[in-house]
Amino acid sequence: MSFLEKISFIQLDILREIGNIGAGNAATALSTLLNKKIDMKVPNVRILSFDEMMDLAGGPETVVASVFLRVEGDAPGSMFFILPLQQATDFIHQMTEESDFSFEKQPFSEMAMSALQELGNILSGSYLSALSDFTRLNLYPSVPALSFDMVGAILGYGLIELSQVSDYAIVIDTALSEDGCDVNSVNGHFFLLPDPQSFETIFNSLGVTGND
DSSP: OOHHHHOOHHHHHHHHHHHHHHHHHHHHHHHHHHTSOEEEEOOOEEEEEHHHHHHHTTOTTOEEEEEEEEEEESSOEEEEEEEEHHHHHHHHHHHHOOTTOOTTSSSOOHHHHHHHHHHHHHHHHHHHHHHHHHHTOOEEEOOOEEEEEEHHHHHHHHTTTOOGGGOEEEEEEEEEEETTEEEEEEEEEEEEEEOHHHHHHHHHHTTOOSOO
16 A cells, blocks of 8 residues: 555644644735735645646636745655735735736736746745754755746656656645735745656655555
8 A cells, every 4th residue: 555545634634733733834924024914724635646636726728827936855846825916916916006917917017926926936045944843854845936827847857757646735725814804815826846767755754654
């Protein structure tokens, strides 16, 4: 039995707790940056296959905003924060007060693009820090890269070096809202795609082994 098949609700609860701690740290950083209270929640944490990831993000041909970075250290991998374009637009409106921003109008403003990149930077740093604290692994994020493309192209880029047996990701659902108001919440998905050897490293550190 592989370690993926042995992951229990307890381990998923640990991952959810890691996500919640990361979200709390990210909310604090965003609140300071925006000078207003930002709440973040992690409704769910799952382990999904490549096809399930694409479906979750709207299908392989859906165009989304993505912040991509590489993770180096004890458990190398790739991370993506993916937002539907409407959700990315809502966040830009909140963060920059560019009320007329639209992805249909190019070129995009430097301030809007910087806002999305900073969001990815804060989230990735917060989630990686929480994961590192729990697993006691040294994990370091690269500088985030912002892109707008179809889901299949974006996720496929992160899976180029992965083998078929490691075609899975840890998915952290993320919901941001201002002052607890869910009406204008921004909902995205955070994908952690460990390199083939890293998946076992992460889960072994959480007490999940595949040798039994």
